[in-house]
Amino acid sequence: MDLGPPAKRQRTDNVEIVRSSEIWHSDGSVVLQAGCTQFRVHWSVLSLHSSFFRDLQGLPQPPNEPKVDGCPVIEVSDSSEDVETVLKALYDPLFFLQQSLSLSVIASHIRLNFRKYELKKIWSIVVERLAYENPSTLEGYDGLRGPGSGYYKPSKFKAYKGCYMDILTLAKENNLLAVLPCAYYRVLLAYTQAQIFDGVQRPDGTQATLVSVTR
Structure with a gap:
């Protein structure tokens, strides 16, 4: 598994954002944020398994949307534990x-x-x-x-x-x-x-x- 650098931290609106140490692909093309945890993954992997993400990828992104390392950030309402579990399965x-x-x-x-x-x-x-x-x-x-x-x-x-x-x-x-x-x-x-x-x-x-x- 191609993991990026050790987890880095940033703060947004006084909330500490943590990069996942388990799911952070250095060549990923999208960042999922669940709670205070970010996961860098690939649109291609998400789209292959999920019609929801396949449709989402096709939507135009506003130019002023926040990005991380050049990747769009998609916030989801699920727990970081659930998201990490599912992403591990998608990549294995x-x-x-x-x-x-x-x-x-x-x-x-x-x-x-x-x-x-x-x-x-x-x-x-x-x-x-x-x-x-x-x-x-x-x-x-x-x-x-x-x-x-x-x-x-x-x-x-x-x-x-x-x-x-x-x-x-x-x-x-x-x-x-x-x-x-x-x-x-x-x-x-x-x-x-x-x-x-x-x-x-x-x-x-x-x-x-x-x-x-x-x-």
């Missing part, structure tokens, strides 16, 4: 060949696709992972359980305490209707009534909750 053709991905990575791709970026091929890949683990038929559900004991262990994402609650929330927020029935059922099997109402602590100390659940 082997990214989705991994057998298991973290749920946070899957969530980043789903959130950005659902909002506006129309990364259709990637959308299909990440949604397929959730759909595989949350089938819409009883036969599919039974097929995921191991022989004998019927024990289920996900293979398409990395499980952790609270993950089934996070999957249900992700599916609800992004209108993944086919995933919902099984996701609801997994939550009912995995957690006590108290956990469903009060949440479950993830390994990193944060809380997985179903925000729409009320007493």
